[in-house]
Amino acid sequence: MMSMHPFRRLITVMMGLGVLFFLALSCNNNANEAAATETEAVAESTAKTPVQEGYEFYMSYCTMCHGEDGKGGGVLADSLKMPPLDLTTITLRRAEFPKDILAKIIAGVEDVPGHGTGDMPAWQETFKEAERITDDAVITEKINNIVAYLETIQLDEWPGE
Ligand code: HEC
Numbered sequence: 001m002m003s004m005h006p007f008r009r010l011i012t013v014m015m016g017l018g019v020l021f022f023l024a025l026s027c028n029n030n031a032n033e034a035a036a037t038e039t040e041a042v043a044e045s046t047a048k049t050p051v052q053e054g055y056e057f058y059m060s061y062c063t064m065c066h067g068e069d070g071k072g073g074g075v076l077a078d079s080l081k082m083p084p085l086d087l088t089t090i091t092l093r094r095a096e097f098p099k100d101i102l103a104k105i106i107a108g109v110e111d112v113p114g115h116g117t118g119d120m121p122a123w124q125e126t127f128k129e130a131e132r133i134t135d136d137a138v139i140t141e142k143i144n145n146i147v148a149y150l151e152t153i154q155l156d157e158w159p160g161e
Contacts, residue, residue: 050145050148050149051148051149053142054144054146054147054148054149055149057145058070058146058149058150061126061127061130062074062087062146064076065077065080065084065119065120066084067084069088069153070087070153071086072084072085072087080119082119084120087150088153088154088155089154089155089158090150090154092154092155092158097154099144099147099151102147102150103143103144105120106123106143106146107123107124107139107143108120108122108125109122123143127139
């Protein structure tokens, strides 16, 4: 067996190291790219639209009475003095979608004629406690998000027509 000249062996080893180094570098690059894509994805998912945020609040706080579909069939509905209104027919019943009035009904800050049986909780205070929000402007934003979501579930015509 011919043994390698020590110098050639050194060169071979160094070339091998070079290849390894190059591989490691490109792997690391890939990892960085993957991490960057992941960060972007997280950033995207946390940048929710008002409607998405409103939907999440709705699902957490409103479905027990108004139902997941907003039609008023939540699990607590039967135990209420007045049935929780069908939130998909707000526009049909009112001939408009009055964002400000709805925000006030949800917040519970103002007695709106025909409302306030006491069954519909005043969410402004609840959100402050449950979400630990102290800033009134943030509460207003959350409520406006819910209103934005409710607008997306309005029916154009009465069911069955
Ligand atoms: C404990 C049961 C209950 C829960 C929970 C509840 N509601 Fe209500 N909601 C009612 C009842 C009952 C009414 C109708 C009587 C009234 O307005 O006081 C009503 C009425 C409303 C109205 C008025 C609809 C209209 O057309 O006039 C809106 C808007 C509304 N709720 C939104 C919400 C939102 C948004 C949530 C969640 C943040 C929510 N409700 C949670 C019981 C509930």
